[in-house]
Amino acid sequence: MVQLKLVALTLSILWPWWSFDGAVGDPQLFLLKWDCSGFKVPNLSNFYQNLNASLADLRTQVSNQSKIFATAQSTIGSDPVYAMFQCRNYLNNTDCTTCLATATAKVRNCSTGANGVRVIYDGCFLRYESNDFFAQIMPRSSILCGNHTADESTTFSEAGQQVLMDLQIATPKITGFYAATKTQVAGGAIYAIAQCAETLTQDSCLDCLSVEHSSIQGCLPKTNGRAFDAGCFMRYSETPFFADNQTIDINPFLKQGGSSSKKWAIFGGGVGGAVLVVILLSLFLRWRRRSQSPKRAPRGNILGATELKAATKYKYSDLKVATKNFSEKNKLGEGGFGAVYKGTMKNGKVVAVKKLISGKSNKIDDDFESEVMLISNVHHRNLVQLFGCCSKGQDRILVYEYMANNSLDKFLFGKRKGSLNWRQRLDIILGTARGLAYLHEEFHVSIIHRDIKIGNILLDEQLQPKISDFGLVKLLPGDQSHLSTRFAGTMGYTAPEYALHGQLSEKADTYSYGIVVLEIISGQKNIDVKVVDDDGEDEYLLRQAWKLYERGMHLDLVDKSLDPNNYDAEEVKKVIDIALLCTQASAAMRPTMSKVVVLLSSNYLVEHMKPSMPIFIESNLRSHRDIST
Numbered sequence: 001m002v003q004l005k006l007v008a009l010t011l012s013i014l015w016p017w018w019s020f021d022g023a024v025g026d027p028q029l030f031l032l033k034w035d036c037s038g039f040k041v042p043n044l045s046n047f048y049q050n051l052n053a054s055l056a057d058l059r060t061q062v063s064n065q066s067k068i069f070a071t072a073q074s075t076i077g078s079d080p081v082y083a084m085f086q087c088r089n090y091l092n093n094t095d096c097t098t099c100l101a102t103a104t105a106k107v108r109n110c111s112t113g114a115n116g117v118r119v120i121y122d123g124c125f126l127r128y129e130s131n132d133f134f135a136q137i138m139p140r141s142s143i144l145c146g147n148h149t150a151d152e153s154t155t156f157s158e159a160g161q162q163v164l165m166d167l168q169i170a171t172p173k174i175t176g177f178y179a180a181t182k183t184q185v186a187g188g189a190i191y192a193i194a195q196c197a198e199t200l201t202q203d204s205c206l207d208c209l210s211v212e213h214s215s216i217q218g219c220l221p222k223t224n225g226r227a228f229d230a231g232c233f234m235r236y237s238e239t240p241f242f243a244d245n246q247t248i249d250i251n252p253f254l255k256q257g258g259s260s261s262k263k264w265a266i267f268g269g270g271v272g273g274a275v276l277v278v279i280l281l282s283l284f285l286r287w288r289r290r291s292q293s294p295k296r297a298p299r300g301n302i303l304g305a306t307e308l309k310a311a312t313k314y315k316y317s318d319l320k321v322a323t324k325n326f327s328e329k330n331k332l333g334e335g336g337f338g339a340v341y342k343g344t345m346k347n348g349k350v351v352a353v354k355k356l357i358s359g360k361s362n363k364i365d366d367d368f369e370s371e372v373m374l375i376s377n378v379h380h381r382n383l384v385q386l387f388g389c390c391s392k393g394q395d396r397i398l399v400y401e402y403m404a405n406n407s408l409d410k411f412l413f414g415k416r417k418g419s420l421n422w423r424q425r426l427d428i429i430l431g432t433a434r435g436l437a438y439l440h441e442e443f444h445v446s447i448i449h450r451d452i453k454i455g456n457i458l459l460d461e462q463l464q465p466k467i468s469d470f471g472l473v474k475l476l477p478g479d480q481s482h483l484s485t486r487f488a489g490t491m492g493y494t495a496p497e498y499a500l501h502g503q504l505s506e507k508a509d510t511y512s513y514g515i516v517v518l519e520i521i522s523g524q525k526n527i528d529v530k531v532v533d534d535d536g537e538d539e540y541l542l543r544q545a546w547k548l549y550e551r552g553m554h555l556d557l558v559d560k561s562l563d564p565n566n567y568d569a570e571e572v573k574k575v576i577d578i579a580l581l582c583t584q585a586s587a588a589m590r591p592t593m594s595k596v597v598v599l600l601s602s603n604y605l606v607e608h609m610k611p612s613m614p615i616f617i618e619s620n621l622r623s624h625r626d627i628s629t
């Protein structure tokens with residue numbers, strides 16, 4: 001499954017020598033992230049027109065209308081641009097405008113035509129993409145931890161844990177999704193903020209902050225830390241980075257379960273005189289010490305860019321409670337790898353718990369943990385995030401992010417058949433391609449999925465697709481040799497060279513993807529052999545698509561539940577052409593998934609790219625059946 005093709009990662013995070021202890025009121029231009037997309041837009045002149053218009057729009061909103069959060073979009077012609085900007089709420093308008101100007105210059109400094117950029121400073125962030133990302137969060141975050149451990153490290157950690165947890169809980173409930181707190185601790189205070197993009201829902205703000213919360217916790221007991229990159233922001237520091245009078249009382253938003261948070265509130269608000277004197281004295285001493293020591297150059301650790309982070313180990317007992325003892329009621333489904341249950345963790349987070357089919361050999365233990373670590377480090381918005389695992393006796397359990405809308409087959413063939421419109425289908429087609437391109441080409445080992453099918457594409461609340469079950473083949477018990485026939489994917493989706501000859505490459509996923517696209521467009525299952533056509537032959541989906549294509553009657557394939565007024569016929573044809581390019585008989589002729597992304601995003605299919613005929617062998621279907629039994 002996982003081909004160990006290690007590719008060096010380039011560290012795309014640069015940081016200048018700004019002061020770490022940014023004075024209150026400056027624009028806080030300490031750069032945390034600068035990430036330029038590697039994809040280039042097809043039409044530069046359209047793109048720059050759109051980019052300039054969006055950035056100008058943001059500038060007007062921020063500087064003339066004093067907004068701290070703004071989105072803008074410009075979609076004239078091909079190559080639209082969607083842009084988002086947000087200042088930390090404690091910056092005044094002058095500083096916020098300065099931060100935007102700096103971010104704008106930085107964004108323009110990517111290579112020509114980059115179709116997406118994120119730049120994150122302490123004071124603000126700016127991002128643009130060629131698609132509408134305003135409601136999206138990413139299942140990963142980066143952290144930057146300080147390099148000094150707090151003096152009273154245990155008390156500092158405890159207080160830090162508490163305030164970060166409180167911020168995670170309270171911020172999504174506060175209008176504007178922002179909170180800033182100051183918490184007294186022995187010898188000082190912890191200043192902390194949390195912020196989400198205002199275009200998120202309350203739920204996705206919570207999801208986003210829980211991702212950041214779980215990473216930023218790792219910074220404690222360092223005196224400061226930041227978590228960013230997931231679509232929201234968290235920061236804490238012993239040093240004030242906003243004025244005391246800018247804190248927000250979050251207590252009203254911490255309903256039950258806040259016994260210890262109340263403790264801190266009381267501690268922070270109403271301590272007796274003696275304690276106060278001690279605190280003030282130690283603050284003073286600390287301040288003296290700090291002002292005497294020479295100013296240090298900023299330092300920090302950037303984790304996650306080059307090294308794999310360990311996966312979370314869950315306790316079996318916790319998972320048992322979370323899933324109500326793996327009850328039937330909590331069961332979400334049963335897949336090739338085992339049953340999946342909905343679980344609610346103690347902190348309220350909902351997860352999907354997958355109990356792998358149990359094996360006999362202990363040999364898999366080493367493999368299990370290293371594979372889980374690898375997979376849990378795969379972070380992409382179109383891939384289901386693996387949080388961690390649990391081993392107990394023979395049981396191997398994986399804990400994943402929970403997908404509210406279950407899998408795509410429910411929407412195409414199940415209860416909600418016919419409920420997806422063309423735009424939504426196209427988003428799913430594009431998102432799935434992006435997820436696969438990431439697995440194949442961007443993660444630092446190339447991962448071939450081998451079982452791409454409708455049932456493995458899950459949908460989030462916004463109906464964005466996330467691919468599940470990648471990387472799992474190695475976790476099956478007794479699977480040492482990876483005999484290709486042992487795991488030949490799912491009937492009808494498997495590339496002929498893989499099904500028949502066991503030849504495996506990324507292009508096998510490309511083939512399965514092509515079949516999935518045809519299913520999404522037609523609303524038909526690929527292996528339904530219903531109709532016998534004029535020539536007296538079985539008519540299954542791929543054959544039908546090819547025949548219609550040859551006769552220039554593509555549109556007859558389109559799901560009848562789609563309203564022809566709601567899609568652009570040329571666009572649908574283009575996507576069918578792409579699906580057929582993906583299912584060509586020759587693996588070499590199929591496009592790579594990153595190429596598919598480019599083809600889908602551009603307006604015209606390049607002239608010379610005409611699909612050649614797929615293999616139609618009745619024995620193809622039959623041999624699938626043989627293999628899978």
Ligand SMILES: *[C@@H]1O[C@H](CO)[C@@H](O)[C@H](O)[C@H]1NC(C)=O
Nearest residue numbers: 024025026091092093094095
């Ligand atoms: C914003 O804050 C900066 C830094 O403290 C200060 O110099 C500036 O006067 C402030 N601007 C406004 C409009 O208050």
Ligand SMILES: *[C@@H]1O[C@H](CO)[C@@H](O)[C@H](O)[C@H]1NC(C)=O
Nearest residue numbers: 042043044045046047077078
């Ligand atoms: C970009 O689009 C514009 C307007 O649609 C068109 O005039 C121009 O020829 C295109 N340029 C390229 C390189 O395709």
Ligand SMILES: *[C@@H]1O[C@H](CO)[C@@H](O)[C@H](O)[C@H]1NC(C)=O
Nearest residue numbers: 045047048049050051052108
């Ligand atoms: C966009 O703005 C940049 C920088 O201000 C400028 O160099 C470029 O010519 C502009 N492009 C268009 C198409 O307006």
Ligand SMILES: *[C@@H]1O[C@H](CO)[C@@H](O)[C@H](O)[C@H]1NC(C)=O
Nearest residue numbers: 056057059060061063064065
């Ligand atoms: C925003 O303010 C600038 C400078 O004050 C001014 O030139 C510009 O016309 C204003 N833009 C709008 C849309 O009001």
Ligand SMILES: *[C@@H]1O[C@H](CO)[C@@H](O)[C@H](O)[C@H]1NC(C)=O
Nearest residue numbers: 102104105106107108109110
């Ligand atoms: C833009 O890139 C150039 C060359 O890499 C560099 O010299 C310059 O400082 C960069 N500008 C910004 C604003 O980062």
Ligand SMILES: *[C@@H]1O[C@H](CO)[C@@H](O)[C@H](O)[C@H]1NC(C)=O
Nearest residue numbers: 024025242243244245246247
């Ligand atoms: C907050 O404190 C600053 C000085 O630190 C002061 O300039 C500002 O007016 C205060 N703001 C409020 C709302 O009290």
Ligand SMILES: *[C@@H]1O[C@H](CO)[C@@H](O)[C@H](O)[C@H]1NC(C)=O
Nearest residue numbers: 146147148298299300301302
């Ligand atoms: C952190 O500080 C320690 C002690 O001053 C030093 O040895 C270490 O190299 C620093 N680490 C980083 C990443 O700067």
